[in-house]
Amino acid sequence: MATATRRMRKIINEPDQVVKESLAGLAASVPDVLRYDVANQILVRADAPVKGKVAIISGGGSGHEPLHGGFVGKGMLDAACPGEVFTSPVPDQILAATKAVDGGAGVIHIVKNYTGDVLNFKMAADEAADDGIKVEAIVIDDDVAVQDSLYTAGRRGVGATVIAEKMGGAAAERGDSLEAVAGVIKQVNARGRSFGIALSSCIPPASGNAIFDLPEGEMEVGIGIHGEPGRRRAPLGSAAEIADIMVEAVTSDLAAKSGSNVLAFVNGMGGTPLLELYLLYGEVEKRLRAAGLTPVRNLVGSYITSLEMAGASLTVVELDDNLTALWDAPVHTAALRWGG
Amino acid sequence: MAVAIAMDAQTVTAWMNEIAASVRAERDYLVQLDAAIGDGDHGINMTRGFDAVTLALSAEPGGTPGKLLILSGKTLVSTVGGASGPLWGSALRKAGRALGEGPTFDLAQLVDAIAAALASVQDLGAAVPGDKTMVDALEPAVTAMREGLARGASSGEMLRSASEAAEAGMRATIPMQARKGRASYLGERSIGHQDPGATSTAMIIRALERTVASSP
Numbered sequence: 001m002a003t004a005t006r007r008m009r010k011i012i013n014e015p016d017q018v019v020k021e022s023l024a025g026l027a028a029s030v031p032d033v034l035r036y037d038v039a040n041q042i043l044v045r046a047d048a049p050v051k052g053k054v055a056i057i058s059g060g061g062s063g064h065e066p067l068h069g070g071f072v073g074k075g076m077l078d079a080a081c082p083g084e085v086f087t088s089p090v091p092d093q094i095l096a097a098t099k100a101v102d103g104g105a106g107v108i109h110i111v112k113n114y115t116g117d118v119l120n121f122k123m124a125a126d127e128a129a130d131d132g133i134k135v136e137a138i139v140i141d142d143d144v145a146v147q148d149s150l151y152t153a154g155r156r157g158v159g160a161t162v163i164a165e166k167m168g169g170a171a172a173e174r175g176d177s178l179e180a181v182a183g184v185i186k187q188v189n190a191r192g193r194s195f196g197i198a199l200s201s202c203i204p205p206a207s208g209n210a211i212f213d214l215p216e217g218e219m220e221v222g223i224g225i226h227g228e229p230g231r232r233r234a235p236l237g238s239a240a241e242i243a244d245i246m247v248e249a250v251t252s253d254l255a256a257k258s259g260s261n262v263l264a265f266v267n268g269m270g271g272t273p274l275l276e277l278y279l280l281y282g283e284v285e286k287r288l289r290a291a292g293l294t295p296v297r298n299l300v301g302s303y304i305t306s307l308e309m310a311g312a313s314l315t316v317v318e319l320d321d322n323l324t325a326l327w328d329a330p331v332h333t334a335a336l337r338w339g340g
Numbered sequence: 341m342a343v344a345i346a347m348d349a350q351t352v353t354a355w356m357n358e359i360a361a362s363v364r365a366e367r368d369y370l371v372q373l374d375a376a377i378g379d380g381d382h383g384i385n386m387t388r389g390f391d392a393v394t395l396a397l398s399a400e401p402g403g404t405p406g407k408l409l410i411l412s413g414k415t416l417v418s419t420v421g422g423a424s425g426p427l428w429g430s431a432l433r434k435a436g437r438a439l440g441e442g443p444t445f446d447l448a449q450l451v452d453a454i455a456a457a458l459a460s461v462q463d464l465g466a467a468v469p470g471d472k473t474m475v476d477a478l479e480p481a482v483t484a485m486r487e488g489l490a491r492g493a494s495s496g497e498m499l500r501s502a503s504e505a506a507e508a509g510m511r512a513t514i515p516m517q518a519r520k521g522r523a524s525y526l527g528e529r530s531i532g533h534q535d536p537g538a539t540s541t542a543m544i545i546r547a548l549e550r551t552v553a554s555s556p
Contacts, residue, residue, distance in 0.1 A: 061421075084388075086379045087421040115521050116422035119464060123417065123426055145525075151517070152524040206384045211375050224525055226379040231527055 008208050015205040019062045019084055026069050030334045033073040040096035041089075043069045043080045048101045050078070054172040054181045055101035058110040058165060059094060060117050061086040063204065064225055067162060067304045070335030076169035077333075078107075085204050085307070086226045088116035094124030098133055106134040106178035110164060110185060112157025113141035136178060138185045140164055142194045142315065144253040145222030145231050156224045159267050159315030160192030162303050163327075166336060170329035184326060188317055191256075195222065195249040196313030197242055198269060202227040202306050221245065223313075225269075225306045239276070243283035246314040251291050254316060258292030261319045263327060268302035271310035277301065280312055288316070297327050303335060346444040351555055352408040353397050358547035360390035363540060373536040377523035382424065382536040389420035389428070405445055409436030409453070423521060424537065427465055427474065428544075431457035447495055451485045454502075458482050465520060469509075472516040472523060472530065474537035480505035481545045499549035506542040513538045 012018050023043060027036035034043050042059075049055065058068045059081030068080035078101035083089035098107050107128070111121045118139060125135045142160035146152050168185040176184070198220040201210040204227065211227040214220060219242075222231030237245070256262065266281040268274070281300045288295050296319065304313075317323070330339030363370065363386040370383030396415045397408060413432030417425055438456035439445050445453070458478045467473040484505035488498030513535035518524040523535065 083421045084385070085381070087381055087385055088423075088425075090418050090421045090425060092418050114423075115465065116425070119423060119426035120421060151519045152527075153520055153522070156525065204380060207371050207375070207380050209375070209380070211380045224522075226522065228377075228379055228522065229526060229529060231525075231529075 008203055008205065010203070010205060012205060015208065018205045019082060022062070022065070023069060023082060026334060030073070033332060033334060034069070037096070037100065040093055041082065042093055042097040042100065043072045043082070044097065044100045045072055045074070045078045048078050049103040051103045052105055053103045054105045054176065054178050055079070055103055055107045056110060056165065056168055056172055056181070057081065057094070057097045057101060057107060058161070059083065059089045059097070059121075060112050060114070061088055061226070063202075063307045064305050066335035068165070071162070071165050071169075071333050073331070073333035075173045075329060075331035075333070075339075076165055076336065085206060088114065088120045091120050091123040091127065094121055095127050098124065098128045098135060099131070102133050106136065108168065108178070108182055108185065109135060109137040110161065110168065111137055111139045112161055113139050113154050114156065115153050134178065136182050138164075138182060138189070140189050142189060142192045143224065144193050144195050144249050145224075158196065158225055159194040159265055159304055159313050160189055160317060162267075162299070163192060163263060163265060163315065163317050164188040166331060167323055167326040169331070170326040173329065184323070187323065191254070191318040192315060193250045193254045194313055194315040195246050196224070196230075196269065196311060197221050197245070198223045198230060198306075198309055198311035199236065200271060200308075200310040202270065202309040204307065219311070223306075223311065225304060227306050227309055239280050239283050242312075243280060243287055247284055247287040247291065250314055250316045251288070251293065254318065256293060256318045260293055261296045261324065262288065262293045263297040263299070263317045263319055263323075264288060264295040265299040265303075265315040265317070267299075267304055267313045267315065269309040269311040269313065270302055270305035271308040272302070272312055274301065277312060284314055297324060346446060347405065347450065347552065347555070348444045349403060349405045349408055351551060352405045352412070354555065355548050355551040356390065356393050356397055356412050358551050359544050360387075360394045362543045362547050363387050363390055366543060370536050370540055373534055373539055376533045377518065377526055377530045378536060379522060381422070382540065385420050385422055385424055386540050389416045389425065392416075392419040404439070404441055404443055406436045406439035406441060409433070409439060412436070423465070424540075427461050430464055431460045434460040447498065448489060451482070451489050454478075454485060455482050467520045470516060471520045472513045472518040472535045472538070473520050474535070474541040476513050476516070476535065477506040477509040477538040477541035477545070480509040495552050496549075499545075499552055503542070503546045503549045506545040510534065510538040510542040
């Protein structure tokens with residue numbers, strides 16, 4: 001075990017305890033923000049349930065930190081249900097979280113579009129409904145690398161999830177109804193698009209091996225967030241060339257009117273430093289303006305990751321005044337924090 | 341006639357234990373298959389799930405075969421996560437319900453139970469044969485069992501043909517392009533790889549054959 005641990009170059013104890021110990025550590029770092037319910041393996045906002053407020057929970061496999069636990073707190077998520085690394089949570093966790101945060105105004109499940117996530121959240125929602133809790137599940141599917149067709153499981157949920165959690169959380173905090181909060185989250189998904197590239201694979205702690213080999217000088221184009229290969233492999237381009245690919249993929253699919261205000265989110269996959277992400281943002285920003293879009297808001301950093309994968313994704317969300325105000329609203333979580 | 345053999349709760353427990361041993365033994369192989377077209381955790385998730393099933397069944401002596409299959413399914417749902425947890429979990433629960441309340445079951449009931457498992461998988465996962473999923477192994481196994489039953493085959497013969505059909509179905513996933521699950525994101529790059537879900541499904545049917553063959 002010790003040998004395997006050293007080979008992985010990870011700061012961990014036992015590989016099968018990584019998720020639990022990471023959750024405990026996160027909770028210890030922000031005790032004012034959230035608590036860790038060990039028995040149910042969920043993270044719950046410190047003051048939950050908030051009476052009369054629509055509650056929002058999300059969840060998915062671990063390995064995408066700070067998604068979702070880092071987004072639990074005032075102005076964002078009421079709870080997060082982390083599964084094993086890259087494995088969706090089980091219905092028991094989701095049901096426990098739903099019950100823990102229900103303040104009487106309904107509970108929204110934000111679900112990334114993966115077969116496992118959708119199935120486990122569906123089972124939990126059915127049970128919650130049996131218990132008389134009003135649950136609305138919203139599936140996020142913003143990844144333009146995958147075409148939604150009979151030949152795939154549909155587009156994956158990636159970067160727009162972060163934006164949907166922030167804006168939906170702000171709407172819930174402001175006192176919006178279940179229908180209105182759901183409307184905000186659906187709008188972000190409908191008007192958000194993402195595209196990612198990878199310069200390396202990643203090493204899940206349980207297996208200790210990289211999911212795939214990527215020779216130096218090559219990149220995977222059209223990746224998701226589970227360390228899997230992308231749609232195709234290509235020679236590694238410059239930042240300008242990578243920005244060309246990303247902006248073209250995202251804007252052509254979004255087809256926003258010229259002159260639209262957008263939020264541009266340049267996300268690191270876990271192993272790419274901010275030095276490079278800022279540089280990439282500069283390239284992206286120029287191209288968005290050239291395409292007639294105005295990036296009036298942005299987010300740059302590693303917020304939805306794939307363990308230590310090197311690479312980046314771009315998410316663009318078309319804004320209106322309401323979404324812009326919801327983005328600017330105060331948020332107090334481990335990973336995003338601004339305003340009063 | 342094939343009805344001579346009666347299976348009971350012991351058969352179910354032995355089958356689940358046999359599955360746990362199989363997926364544990366092939367854990368790294370399943371991980372390797374999954375790493376090629378998924379995220380490389382299938383062997384780990386299946387091992388965690390069936391280990392939990394073994395534990396749950398050992399804490400539940402007695403109980404009808406149907407009840408034990410339902411308990412096994414519930415345990416998988418609660419411990420596996422991903423797509424395999426709900427799919428196999430629901431499949432075993434439906435199989436358990438198909439067995440009914442009796443203390444024993446015969447071959448015809450076993451075929452109905454496995455067919456109910458297949459129906460559950462297809463209902464939840466919306467996969468059809470050719471999508472490069474566990475259905476590509478399970479569906480031919482059910483067909484082989486039905487044919488075996490119709491011609492009055494012995495239990496051993498029937499389950500051997502089911503295992504062989506499942507393994508042939510598993511190998512047939514290699515040239516397929518995935519249309520469901522995570523492998524579908526790879527598009528044409530999923531071609532040339534054996535589906536990990538079909539592989540573990542073939543192991544589960546092979547485990548059933550071994551269990552029934554070695555039962556008294």
